[in-house]
Amino acid sequence: MSATSGATSDLRGVLVPRAGILGRLTDRRARTLAQIGLGVVALAVVVVAATLVAPSADATNLLARRQPPSLAHPFGTDWLGRDVLARTLVGLRLSLGIATLAASISAVVALALGAAAGALGRRVDAAVSWLIDLNLSLPHLVLMILIAFAAGRGARGLIIAVALTHWPTLTRVLRGEARRVSASDYVAVSERLGKSGWWVARRHLVRHLVPQFSVGLVLLFPHAILHEAGLSFLGFGLSPDAPAIGNILSEAMRYLPAGDWWLALLPGVALLSVVLAVDMVGGNLRALLDPRSVHE
Amino acid sequence: MDLLARRAARLVLLLAGVAVLAFALVEVSPVDPVNAYVGAEVARIGPEQRELIAERFGLNDPPLVRFGLWAGRIVRGDLGTSMIYNAPVADVIAARFRASLLLLGTAWVLSGVLGFTLGLLAAVTRGSLVDRSIRWFAFTLTAAPTFWIGLLLLTTFSVLLGWTPVCCATPIGIDPADATLWQRLHHLLLPAAMLSVVGVAPIVLHTREQAVGILRSDFVTFARAQGERGGGLVRYRLLRNAVVPALLLQFASLSELFGGSILAEQVFSYPGLGQATAAAGLRGDVPLLLGIVLFSAIFVFAGNTLGDVVHGLVDPRVGPLRARRAT
Numbered sequence: 001m002s003a004t005s006g007a008t009s010d011l012r013g014v015l016v017p018r019a020g021i022l023g024r025l026t027d028r029r030a031r032t033l034a035q036i037g038l039g040v041v042a043l044a045v046v047v048v049a050a051t052l053v054a055p056s057a058d059a060t061n062l063l064a065r066r067q068p069p070s071l072a073h074p075f076g077t078d079w080l081g082r083d084v085l086a087r088t089l090v091g092l093r094l095s096l097g098i099a100t101l102a103a104s105i106s107a108v109v110a111l112a113l114g115a116a117a118g119a120l121g122r123r124v125d126a127a128v129s130w131l132i133d134l135n136l137s138l139p140h141l142v143l144m145i146l147i148a149f150a151a152g153r154g155a156r157g158l159i160i161a162v163a164l165t166h167w168p169t170l171t172r173v174l175r176g177e178a179r180r181v182s183a184s185d186y187v188a189v190s191e192r193l194g195k196s197g198w199w200v201a202r203r204h205l206v207r208h209l210v211p212q213f214s215v216g217l218v219l220l221f222p223h224a225i226l227h228e229a230g231l232s233f234l235g236f237g238l239s240p241d242a243p244a245i246g247n248i249l250s251e252a253m254r255y256l257p258a259g260d261w262w263l264a265l266l267p268g269v270a271l272l273s274v275v276l277a278v279d280m281v282g283g284n285l286r287a288l289l290d291p292r293s294v295h296e
Numbered sequence: 297m298d299l300l301a302r303r304a305a306r307l308v309l310l311l312a313g314v315a316v317l318a319f320a321l322v323e324v325s326p327v328d329p330v331n332a333y334v335g336a337e338v339a340r341i342g343p344e345q346r347e348l349i350a351e352r353f354g355l356n357d358p359p360l361v362r363f364g365l366w367a368g369r370i371v372r373g374d375l376g377t378s379m380i381y382n383a384p385v386a387d388v389i390a391a392r393f394r395a396s397l398l399l400l401g402t403a404w405v406l407s408g409v410l411g412f413t414l415g416l417l418a419a420v421t422r423g424s425l426v427d428r429s430i431r432w433f434a435f436t437l438t439a440a441p442t443f444w445i446g447l448l449l450l451t452t453f454s455v456l457l458g459w460t461p462v463c464c465a466t467p468i469g470i471d472p473a474d475a476t477l478w479q480r481l482h483h484l485l486l487p488a489a490m491l492s493v494v495g496v497a498p499i500v501l502h503t504r505e506q507a508v509g510i511l512r513s514d515f516v517t518f519a520r521a522q523g524e525r526g527g528g529l530v531r532y533r534l535l536r537n538a539v540v541p542a543l544l545l546q547f548a549s550l551s552e553l554f555g556g557s558i559l560a561e562q563v564f565s566y567p568g569l570g571q572a573t574a575a576a577g578l579r580g581d582v583p584l585l586l587g588i589v590l591f592s593a594i595f596v597f598a599g600n601t602l603g604d605v606v607h608g609l610v611d612p613r614v615g616p617l618r619a620r621r622a623t
Contacts, residue, residue: 134313141555142592145577149585150321222439229441234562234574249444253563257462261451268444275439 032284039281043096046274050093053086057243066255069262076262079255084248088267091245092274094238098155099224102162106224107217109163110170115205117171118178128175132168140165144227148236158237162224170216174209181208211289218282222275229271245271307597311590315370318589319363327580330355370590376583380575385587388572393591396557396568399484403491403560404553408546411496415503416538420530422508430500437497442556446490446563453486460486463565487564494556495549502545507538540611547603551596 061081069076075084117128135143144161151157181187181204190200231237232246240247245267252263330349341349350356357365369376375385418430437445454462461467461483466475510516516533524533554570561570569588576584 130313134310134317136551137310137314137593137596138589139551139555139592139596141558142573142589145558145573146318146321146585146589149327149577149580150325152326226439226441230443230559233441233443234558235578249441249447253447253450256447256451257455259455261456264444264447264451268441268447271444272436272440276436279435279439 032287036281036284039277042277046089046092050089054090057086057090066260075266078263084263084266087243087248088270091243091248092270094244095225095228098159098228099221102159103217103220103224105163106166106220107170107213110167110174111209111213114171114174115178115209117175119182119205132171135168144231145236148231153236155238158228158231161231162227166220166223173212173216177209177212178205181205215282215286215289218285221278225275303601311593314590314593315367318586322582322586323359375587378584379581380579385583388584389587389591392569392572396570399487399491399566399568400553400557402484402488406488407492407495407499411499412503412542415500416507418504419507419511434497434500437493442494443559443563445493446560449486449490450563487560487566491556491560495553499542499545503538503542506541507534510534510537540607543610544603544607547599550599554592554595
């Protein structure tokens with residue numbers, strides 16, 4: 001995957017256009033698009049499947065307790081005979097929902113702060129930098145525990161905690177971009193032409209920030225999901241009976257010493273796959289929108 | 297000296313910010329401190345007793361007055377009393393941190409050495425199968441929830457194989473003070489392994505990226521042109537240049553490490569500061585939570601400062617000698 005091998009395959013794709021699916025897949029752009037599509041489809045399948053099995057996720061069956069994975073229960077059953085696969089799917093849907101909301105809020109905060117810091121001069125810039133420093137001065141999880149404590153437990157506290165802790169990195173990226181734009185010639189020309197600051201912000205600044213913003217939003221996702229799971233695992237998240245992944249794993253911990261290995265292994269693998277799928281979408285999206293990043 | 301003063305000023309400013317932020321957050325929390333203190337006995341106490349408890353904790357004063365009193369006490373070194381451990385917060389933090397220190401230290405060294413070695417290996421063999429598997433390993437680790445990796449380690453080594461204990465820092469039924477060094481290390485093994493997994497992926501990827509850049513640089517090309525190969529090239533050209541960014545990152549990662557220790561200590565019931573953090577948040581022990589928040593801020597700051605100092609020692613370009621010559 002070094003830069004040179006990518007460049008030659010690009011060249012081959014351009015110079016010798018091949019027919020058929022094989023030719024398509026050697027085209028790097030098509031491959032990138034295909035991977036994005038694959039990731040999105042995989043996530044959609046999880047959500048749809050979760051919606052289908054949701055009614056049976058809490059169904060207990062005391063005759064089939066603590067069964068290892070089988071064809072009837074691919075992920076096994078837990079100590080109440082609930083199907084672990086169904087609970088995992090519902091938990092993933094829950095995690096995706098919470099992460100979407102939290103990551104979106106976080107990204108919007110980053111957009112506002114980054115644009116302001118980059119375009120509104122030194123004072124605002126210093127204030128935003130200090131906010132970032134303050135945010136990074138505490139370990140991530142400690143800050144999230146503090147916010148979750150402040151907002152009360154449950155979904156609301158979880159969303160607020162994740163949303164308020166994930167903006168610094170993206171803010172820095174957007175700030176740099178905003179600085180470049182507002183120092184550019186075309187912005188200077190617009191200002192000389194008498195365009196208002198608002199017009200410049202709308203027509204130049206925001207449009208230049210959109211690519212970084214959308215990539216940043218998708219790449220915030222994995223962090224949001226993992227931290228949501230971590231907070232739930234510690235007990236700061238949803239109520240213990242909600243089938244969030246963190247809760248499933250936290251409950252599983254009590255039954256691990258008894259040898260019920262499937263309770264922890266398979267839901268975790270599912271979560272890992274979802275995170276990897278989102279990562280794949282984000283990484284490829286960045287490759288599309290910011291082609292230079294591929295050759296770093 | 298000037299630098300030291302500026303550092304200290306920054307720390308004070310940062311701590312003040314953290315203190316205001318933390319106090320404000322605790323203030324808006326819907327968790328009732330009296331309920332949190334009384335716990336399960338909440339049904340058995342009447343309004344008079346609630347009033348007494350509130351009075352004792354000073355809960356009836358307005359928030360600003362309480363913040364003033366709290367901040368004043370902290371400046372004098374009094375962090376208050378932990379409700380759940382029924383001991384001064386400073387003592388709880390000190391005792392718990394001593395237990396965590398061994399864990400944090402082991403994991404920190406382990407992840408640093410392992411991550412740096414793997415990163416260098418990947419850079420030297422870049423494009424090969426070794427490089428690809430190392431990068432795949434690192435990417436997968438960043439996508440995996442750390443507490444889940446802890447659970448897997450626990451299931452595999454403690455439950456299925458029975459090599460390591462299931463919980464705690466010392467054997468159950470033995471006074472922790474009497475535990476032998478071997479027993480302690482035995483209990484430390486899995487939590488440290490899990491915690492080092494937290495830090496290993498970023499250092500691998502970062503080191504690889506830096507080292508690849510160095511290998512492409514002019515001075516390496518020149519050394520190659522002069523016939524330098526293999527081990528010598530790595531040792532004299534690569535190692536020292538690559539170790540600087542890796543060290544900086546490793547010191548900056550103390551923040552993540554602290555966060556990871558909360559999860560690791562939860563999974564392995566390790567009685568350290570991380571476990572106390574989770575307990576303080578869950579059971580509404582406000583003085584302890586605030587104390588830990590301030591402590592972790594100092595911890596992170598110390599990590600970053602130490603990183604800068606070590607950076608100066610390792611890299612002569614940013615050291616004090618250079619600064620003196622420049623002035």
